[in-house]
Amino acid sequence: DTVLTQSPALAVSPGERVTISCRASESVSTLMHWYQQKPGQQPKLLIYKASNLASGVPARFSGSGSGTDFTFTIDPVEADDIATYYCHQSWNSDTFGAGTKLELK
Amino acid sequence: QVTLKESGPGILQPSQTLSLTCSFSGFSLSTSGICVSWIRQPSGKGLEWLATICWEDSKGYNPSLKNRLTISKDTSNNQAFLKITSVDTADTAIYYCARRGLGAIDYWGQGVMVTVSS
Numbered sequence: 710d711t712v713l714t715q716s717p718a719l720a721v722s723p724g725e726r727v728t729i730s731c732r733a734s735e736s737v738s739t740l741m742h743w744y745q746q747k748p749g750q751q752p753k754l755l756i757y758k759a760s761n762l763a764s765g766v767p768a769r770f771s772g773s774g775s776g777t778d779f780t781f782t783i784d785p786v787e788a789d790d791i792a793t794y795y796c797h798q799s800w801n802s803d804t805f806g807a808g809t810k811l812e813l814k
Numbered sequence: 815q816v817t818l819k820e821s822g823p824g825i826l827q828p829s830q831t832l833s834l835t836c837s838f839s840g841f842s843l844s845t846s847g848i849c850v851s852w853i854r855q856p857s858g859k860g861l862e863w864l865a866t867i868c869w870e871d872s873k874g875y876n877p878s879l880k881n882r883l884t885i886s887k888d889t890s891n892n893q894a895f896l897k898i899t900s901v902d903t904a905d906t907a908i909y910y911c912a913r914r915g916l917g918a919i920d921y922w923g924q925g926v927m928v929t930v931s932s
Contacts, residue, residue, distance in 0.1 A: 710878075751923065751924055752922055757917055797863075797918065797919070799914075799918065802874060803863035804863065805862065805863065
């Protein structure tokens, strides 16, 4: 299995820039995707194939990386962005990261 | 408009077989490139991919659960199915079905809660 390691919970203030990392245990090319999940809701696709913004997603969200190291950025953070963010690779079967919980300072 | 909705038994006993149905609209599983996946999430925990079935009937399973999973589809009725045999309490979770597109999972159902309890 390809293991995805995400940065731990982060505390942010509205208006700040936040970066979440995801490291894969082996190369996943650019088949890395990012999702937002709010409590009681299903996940929502934000970024696909490392850097592509999903339809209707604000340009405050962005992604980059290839191979084993990927980053997801929100700039600027808004209060509504408080959620858990998951990375997901689909290069070698499918695996998800453990999630990064974004909290307000 | 793409929608997916999961249905299941709600509660079942250990050792039973869990049968889940995904009913969808807004796309067809006979369209080239389209796949449907099942993912689950225990309460308060992360996401676990279970299985995927694609338009040409190819299938993929989570290696750690492969022996217990069977995914299938009914293209004419816009449904996908997942069976999990020999369930135990560790299978208690919200089960999502989702469409795969853009290389990712682009649409998710609302999820269905399944509890395994004696």
